[in-house]
Amino acid sequence: MATAFIRGLACTLSYELHDPWKIVHSPPATPLIFSFWxxxxLLMPYLYRKYFPKRKLIALVSRSNDGKFLSRVLGQFNLIPAEGSSSKKGASAFKAAIQAAKKEGYDIAVTPDGPRGPRYFFQEGVIHLSRLSGLPIVPVSYQLESKIELKSWDKFQIPIPFSRCRIFVGPLFSVPKSLSENEMSFLKKELSAALSRC
Known part of the structure; x- marks a missing residue:
């Protein structure tokens, strides 16, 4: 039911893709870490399949009831969940995601302010995932012309049917194996700014 709702709603929207670094138009052969608020x-599984129909993706989700619901939705889009979080079995989820990327070429999806927030606070987990895996981070966001915002901690966004969705992709951020405290702080600010530009 939820998947049918997402597909049906998403099909009514008009899309405007901003891809100045040609990540969608000419994606690298190696896996990527997609990061979004x-x-x-809601729309990310649909958008991934729309713009990357032949690529594979594993998404880090929490082990909460919301995470289990999201896992079922991901499966309907032929995407794989890795259950864990920063507070519960996160290390095993990181390991599963990195193995899937390195051995089978899966992209990885992560929400840097999830699963509990604060909203729009870029946590370090995504950067550590990139550092450990050697994979670059791609910030992705979209702006909805008309939307409903739920009264949840993240103000979850649901588009109004037949409205416009502007999608922003990139740039690539490569993370070195070792980072100083200042470098980590700078990278978090740059990634947060890239995700918040719309």
Missing amino acids: HNRI
Whole structure:
């Protein structure tokens, strides 16, 4: 039911893709880490399949009831969940995601402010995932012309049917194996700014 709702709603929207670094038009052969704010989750499975129909993706989700629901939705889009979080079995989820990327070429999806927030606070987990895996981070966001915002911690966004969705992709952020405290702080600010530009 939820998947049919997402597909049906998404099909009514008009899309405007902003891809100045040609990540969608000419994606690298190696896996990527896609990072987006938690309140943009709804359309992301649909958009990934729309713009990357032949690629594979594993998404880090929490082990909460919301995470289990999201896992079922991901499966309907032929995407794989890795259950864990920063507070519960996160290390095993990181390991599963990295193995899937390195051995089978899966992209990885992560929400840097999830699963509990604060909203739009870029946590370090995504950067550590990139550092450990050697994979670059791609910030992705979208702006809805008309939307409903739920009264959740993240102000979860639901588009109004037949409205416009502007999608922003990139740039690529490569993370070195070792980072100083200042470098980590700078990278978090740059990634947060890239996700918040719309």
